[in-house]
Amino acid sequence: MFKLLIIEDDETLYHEIQERLTKWSYDVHGIQDFEKVIEEFSKMKPDLVIIDIQLPKYDGFHWCRIIRSHSNVPIIFLSSRDHPTDMVMSMQLGADDYIQKPFHFDVLIAKIQATLRRVYNYNTDNIQLKTWCDATIDYEKNTVTNQYGTIELTKNETYILKELIEHKNKIVTREQLIHSLWEDERFISDNTLTVNVNRLRKKLDEIRLGHYIETKVGQGYIAKEVKSS
Structure with a gap:
């Protein structure tokens, strides 16, 4: 219960x-x-x-x-x-x-x-850890860690990042994200998603990853996958 x-x-x-x-x-x-x-x-x-x-x-x-x-x-x-x-x-x-x-x-x-x-x-999937742009994302602890430090995310922020990374280098539409997070987009303001993504990007900026989340105007968002050599 x-x-x-x-x-x-x-x-x-x-x-x-x-x-x-x-x-x-x-x-x-x-x-x-x-x-x-x-x-x-x-x-x-x-x-x-x-x-x-x-x-x-x-x-x-x-x-x-x-x-x-x-x-x-x-x-x-x-x-x-x-x-x-x-x-x-x-x-x-x-x-x-x-x-x-x-x-x-x-x-x-x-x-x-x-x-x-x-x-x-x-987050009950078998895979709890994910690597992206030389960072480790812990879906269970809601953290992202790289050489610049560790940030803590809310559940929504973790889920947004998870959705984007699972479709890395591909555009994930706003409609896809809204439906995945809130299931029924009829009840969701478009600003809700925008604020959540902006908040996620601001936190990622703290460990120099924010610019890897790109906004595609009129389409959605994309998580670029770039690894150091």
Whole structure:
């Protein structure tokens, strides 16, 4: 049974979500003290976090940032705020998805199921390590290592890199990536993928690999394979 932590101060909405998700056999918990979110997160060790932006004391962006400093657990934002910068900010902080209120419950459950399948099933392949451009990618630990150091990726970033490397030197369309990550592109903003790829490229820049991920305007992305002699 997957454990879900709902960081939502609207008690009516929280209890409705809890009731519905419990019927889908999820173990759902909320926050009792919004000044001790991390303490409750650490105690529960959830498999997925759903978080609102507007919260007492500190906003959801704050808690997303803190959670990301401790864990790669998948995070879905659930918010009534509809400005594009809110979605971009959430993705830049490491969120996996963003759902705008009001929402249809079928959309929420579809996104939860897709995220859990992607995060906890995709890295069960026999091959956990992959080499690319003289770097080692550890799909289980979500890390990329070369002579310049080691970077840690989120699950989404690891999956994007995995998809690109599996089709190295070939264009992977945006539609292919969106469908692979989120399964149903009808529910995904095009900006979501852009932010995730840009975040991945920025991290790869830290170990001098960012320029090996190229954007093909109007088509998609390509991971170049270049090895030192």
